[in-house]
Structures are given as C-alpha cells and as structure tokens.
Amino acid sequence: MESKQAGHDRKTPTSGCAAGGCGGGSALDRLPAATRERVRNHPCFSEDAHQHYARMHVAVAPACNIQCHYCNRKYDCANESRPGVVSELLEPQQAADKVAAVAAHIPQLSVVGIAGPGDPLANPERTFATFRLIAERTPDLRLCVSTNGLALPEAVDTLCRYNIEHVTITINCLDPDIGAEIYPWVFWNNRRVRGRKGAEILIEQQQLGLERLVERGMLVKVNSVLIPGVNDQHLTEVSRAVKAKGAFLHNLMPLIAEPEHGTFYGLMGQRAPRASELRALQTECAGDMAIMRHCKQCRADAVGMLGEDRSAEFTLERIATLEIDDAAALARRTAAREAIEQRRRGVAPALVPLSTLSASRPRPATHAARIAVASSDGRLVDQHFGHAERFLVYEVDEQGERLLDERPLARYCNGAEHCDEDDDALAPALAALADCAMVLCSRIGLAPWERLETAGIRPNGELAMLPIEQALRAAHRELAERGALSIDEPQRATLSA
C-alpha cells in the first residue's frame, strides 16, 4: 500500500478540505514553472486542482514485498489506503473498464493511480498491463503510481516507457537503525531479509529509485509517515535529503495506528502523532521544500474528488451494465477541463486598494507575520468573520506567504439577532487566532472587531474579495508600515506554533 494523494498549484489552499491534513498553501509556488504546469491538473499534487479535478485508484496490485509495522496485510494498508474494507481486487482488464466507466460519468477525472492494495511494483505484470490498457482506451488520463521503493530502480525504464507522469515513494527514514523499527523484513533476491539489514536494502533502493527517476525527468513525490518516537526527529533530515535529490513535493502524513486495524503498531500501543506535532513538523520541513498538507490518505480504490469516495457506484456488476461511448466521453472530459480552466483563470480583483500601490516607500526591516484569512474557497478573502468555519493561517514575510495550517472552529454567528452580542461564542475564534497579528475577512461585526483588537489581533475587512495572496501582501505591508512588525518590538507574530 502505497498511495496517491494530493497536490496543489496556485497558492490557494483548499476549501473542500476536512479538518486535519489540510493546509499546504503556496508550497508549489516555489516549484519551477514547468513543474507547476505539469501538476496543475493533478488533484493529489495541486491543492487548487483538488477542488476541480477527480482522481481514481484501481486496486490491481495485491502483493507486497516488505512488511511495515503500520500495515496489516489483511486489509489495505492502514496508512496509505485506509483499512477496514478490503478493496475489490481487479484484473487489469476490469480495471481499464472501470476507468472508462468512471471517466464517462465523472468528466472531471484527470488522474488514475495504482497504489495497491499491495505494492504496485511488486506486481509489475498486473500493474503495467493495467496502465497499457488504460492508455489505449482513455489516453487523456494521467497515470501515476505509488511504491515502497524496494523494486523501484529496475522499474524506472518501464515506468518511463509507459508514460507514467508521477511516482510517489514512501520514504520513512534514511537511517537503517530507524528503519529496523519500522520494517521488520523485506523480501529481497528471493530471501526474507530481517531487521537492520533489510531496512538498509530498502533505504538504498528507495534512494537509488528516486535518483534514477529524477534523472529521467519524472515527477517524484515522497510520502513519509510520522511515527512518534521513531522517526519524528529524523524526518526533517529525510525532507532535506529528498529535496536535494530532486523530489518535488514531500507529503508528511500522520501514523494511523488504531488497535482495531490489527497492525503491529496498533496492537502494541504505538501512539499516533498529535495534530500539533504534525503541523510543527510540516512547518519545519516547509523551510526546505514544498510540503503537502491536504492529503486525505485515500483508500487504494478511491474514486472521485479528493476527500470523497464514489467507488461504490462503480462496482464490476454495475460497470458490466453500462454502455460507454469512449469518444463521446473523451469529448465531455475535454469540455469539462476547458470549463474548469476558464473558472480557474477567472479570479481577478475588481479593485486594487491604494495600500497595495505604495511599494516604493522604504520600509523598516520586518519580521514575518502570521495572518489569518476567512475564505470560503481558499482563493478569495470572501467570508464574513462570523460565518467562517475555519481560518487559513499564513506566515507572510517580504518574500511571500506560506500557508501554515487550516484552523477549524464552530460558527459563532447564527443570525443577525445574535451577532455582535454573544461574546462568549467568540472564544474559539480568539483562541484559534491567538498567534495571529491580523485577520482578513470580507465583513465583521463591531463586537468581534473590538474583542479581536483587545486581544491584539488586528481585524481587516478592507481587502475583501481580493485574491488571498494579493491581500496578504497588502496586509503584511500595512503591518510593516504601522511598525507592528519592527524587530525590536515583542512579536506575537513570530511566536512558534
């Protein structure tokens, strides 16, 4: 079980995100333009794309060649394809038929991945037969694959020949001593190799595979599972190393270790990371490379938009009854993509506030500021403060902005009669924004305005309806000009999370 997940492209964070793995921000904006273009329609890599495009995984690859302590082979991998229900294992032809059916019914489909339920490259015949059949019947779909990396180096030529666009490698460590705590054995050269020695082989193969893929110009994402007390202190080093070797995105995922999943970690009482631990690590690693935060840890047979799973609509029985006109379906997908791209281009500010035009004045040296945004879609500052169900919190400095996280909260405003009155209901928002210097929203009531100001969080409704990144630049400038960020002042904005 390897997986697939999410991505991003413009700096928009995400709207459809569930609380939890979301965030991500402008991570991909640091990528070279050519790479951005290649991932911009991929819902798993582009946080913006994931609001528009759908993906599906086909469960054609059952066998696995390693054991991870977070995986129970009875189910799909607990960490990269959520467990609980065994995927309907598909033969390659069945998988291609399913892809054609889904592509005919969900014209936003842009990506098909093979992620398990085992390791796709431990099932090379099934995996590559599936890719070949999909490419014949639905040639416009992009193909991706996820792997633990053990069999990757020798698969690189084939992956390139089959026009695979993206490869995800799960790399949890570089240190074989740490690896021995995660991987009890690997199957290598027809032997089971245990402990540190096995981990050493796996790590070498992963790194070699990463290098070879990058040499060939393949987009490589790295997944890492954060395991408290095992690799938590080590993953920043992993992040730096994989970036140096050319991985374009690092997806740090929390360990899933429920006892009922029957994994070794689950049964032994290994704890999962706290959300704050994951966030802190993501933030730390974001200094080194693009970090992905909107991953949903989908199942190996998920279908649909990220965060949803429509696989139940496309059972083999149902697919057998569908009549599909492949050419018509392709035309619908092409039209759907054009419409989506038009929408994505269509975000333009109506007005530019004066404050955004004053860039020529000299400014004092400044700190980074933490700024919260109320946004319904992750693109525009378009929400009433009291209607926001979550705030996007960015760290902004003169180089740009970076989404730190998405902070959910209960709506406190339930209508005009309560608005501005129920002060206690503001407490969750005040707590969620405590480390922010400013909050941007489209409108805000007087009482919350005053409460925020008293708490030292500057409310700002003047940048309403601007794209978030533009609003953040203006807001940062305003804070700087007010001296609110000067270095000698005690800074709430620079407190760590």
Place this chain on the structure above:
Amino acid sequence: MALKITSGCVNCWACEPLCPSAAIEPASPHFRIDPAACSECAGEYADPQCASICPIEGAIVDASGAALNPPGSLTGIPPRLLEQTRARIQAR
C-alpha cells in the same frame, strides 16, 4: 513433501506469483497449495518462496505441521520480549 497454507492466510497474493511450481492458487476461504505440485522449492531456491514472503506467522506449515514462520519470526520480537517491547513502544 509439500507445504500447506493454514486458516491464518489473509489472501494477500504475495506468494502466488513467486511459486516456481505454480502450485499456489486462490481458493476459498484462503489460498491453497497443490500438494502434488509443491516441491518446497527444492533445487530452485534456498528457501521456500511462499514462506519467505508470507506476512503471517503460522500461515504456512510443513508436512509435520510445523510453522515455517513461527511466532515472533516476522515481527522480529521474540515472544519472551513481547511485553517489554510493548512497554517501550507505549512510552513513545
């Protein structure tokens, strides 16, 4: 001389493509080994391939019923150290 798959099998498919004698087939409730075809990989590999990739302790046994992967052999934790290891893991 043949190996046998027990009810511990989780039908993960890992063994099936590896068998040099094509003796393994999916079946209900779990995969089975054709005893007439199984050679225990004698003359082919140093270790029986199915037992070398099987992720489940006790799921493959020899003719005498002995598990090729006894308890603790796949987790890497000998049974006598299990509680000690659990305590160490829970302290993380």
